[in-house]
Amino acid sequence: MAKPKVFVTRIIPEGGLKVIREYCDVDLWVEDLPPSYEVLLEHSQACDGVVSLLTDRIDAHFMDSCPQLRVVSNFAVGFDNIDIPSATNRGILVGHTPGVLTETTADFAFALLMSLARRIPEGIEYVRNDQWQTWGPMLLMGQDVHHSVLGLVGLGRIGVEMAKRARGFDMRVLYTDMYRREDLEASMGLEYASFDDVLRSADFISVHTPLTAETRHLLSKDAFSKMKKTAIVINTARGPIIDTEALTEALQNGVIGGAALDVIDPEPLRADHPLVNMPNCIVVPHIASASETTRTHMAEIAAYNLLAGLRGEKLPNGLNPEAVGTLRQTLPRTFEVL
Ligand code: 8YV
Numbered sequence: 001m002a003k004p005k006v007f008v009t010r011i012i013p014e015g016g017l018k019v020i021r022e023y024c025d026v027d028l029w030v031e032d033l034p035p036s037y038e039v040l041l042e043h044s045q046a047c048d049g050v051v052s053l054l055t056d057r058i059d060a061h062f063m064d065s066c067p068q069l070r071v072v073s074n075f076a077v078g079f080d081n082i083d084i085p086s087a088t089n090r091g092i093l094v095g096h097t098p099g100v101l102t103e104t105t106a107d108f109a110f111a112l113l114m115s116l117a118r119r120i121p122e123g124i125e126y127v128r129n130d131q132w133q134t135w136g137p138m139l140l141m142g143q144d145v146h147h148s149v150l151g152l153v154g155l156g157r158i159g160v161e162m163a164k165r166a167r168g169f170d171m172r173v174l175y176t177d178m179y180r181r182e183d184l185e186a187s188m189g190l191e192y193a194s195f196d197d198v199l200r201s202a203d204f205i206s207v208h209t210p211l212t213a214e215t216r217h218l219l220s221k222d223a224f225s226k227m228k229k230t231a232i233v234i235n236t237a238r239g240p241i242i243d244t245e246a247l248t249e250a251l252q253n254g255v256i257g258g259a260a261l262d263v264i265d266p267e268p269l270r271a272d273h274p275l276v277n278m279p280n281c282i283v284v285p286h287i288a289s290a291s292e293t294t295r296t297h298m299a300e301i302a303a304y305n306l307l308a309g310l311r312g313e314k315l316p317n318g319l320n321p322e323a324v325g326t327l328r329q330t331l332p333r334t335f336e337v338l
Helices: 014-023 037-044 060-065 084-089 102-117 120-128 157-168 182-188 195-201 221-226 244-252 292-310 321-326
Strands: 005-008 025-028 049-052 071-074 093-095 149-153 172-176 190-192 204-207 232-235 258-261 281-283
Touching: 005 014, 005 037, 014 025, 014 292, 037 060, 049 292, 060 084, 071 292, 084 093, 084 321, 093 292, 093 321, 102 120, 102 157, 102 204, 102 232, 102 258, 102 281, 149 157, 149 195, 157 172, 157 182, 172 195, 182 190, 195 221, 221 244, 244 258
Parallel strands: 005 025, 005 049, 049 071, 071 093, 149 172, 149 204, 172 190, 204 232, 232 258, 258 281
Antiparallel strands: none
16 A cells, blocks of 8 residues: 655654654655745645645645645644645644744743843854953943843743743743733733733833734834833744834834844845844844754654644644544545554
């Protein structure tokens, strides 16, 4: 019996790839740059499963062009690159990789916060440029992190871990979210606040919400105008939640104090973009989950989601379990061992 055919759109850690290779006939995209939409279609059209990345647009047209497709396994917790309702309507299962990257991403968000508050990148540049002549009483003074106010936009898994780290630094933690978490308010000393109150009161505003139609450009010109002049914005969620142009202007005009961005709209951001060269802005290339252990776990989860989907079973980390009941009836194939 044939093995299922799958397209893996980038090289992911071997821990996941070896599982996929064992059970599937794998087409692995080995280029550094992602396949274009057309190439993605071409490689996936005869496939039973696809392991996708945030750089792959998986829309209704893609699904209709791949008549055998049973499962899309996204190597990410975020899934704004995938049209989930269209997948569900077509009986295609979709998986993602939550949980394993939560603490790794929160560690990184906190590192960004501290780096910018204490001007670490500027200090590194200063020494590299041989500007260091003597100890200076006024040199590179930054903002204290301890006992400051952190405002969380979104209190999901990663937001909660960020709050934990902040509490370790005696920060006051405000959060705004669609859902109120009174349990965490009591157990962790968090304070629920309106979006505007978070903007007005926080020294550091960290974004931990998914990208949706509602959160696109949530941090806009209007939002920046409500923040403290010294406020530092941290984004490890998705770039388009912040209006890049409005942020650039806010930093250029001293409306806010700084921004530390793991994600940005667009990605990649070119080196000649004004944000890249501002001393009060850090831009890094979407690496918050990039620890060896976490990326390996993400690859394993993506592999197990893929295999479950190929078997027509509920995925260990599925986004549309209801689609199990309406799996594509057009699938005559059964696979060995799976
Ligand atoms: C990944 C992420 O680096 O999981 C996510 O949603 O943004 C990151 O962990 C990226 O998505 C890899 O595809």
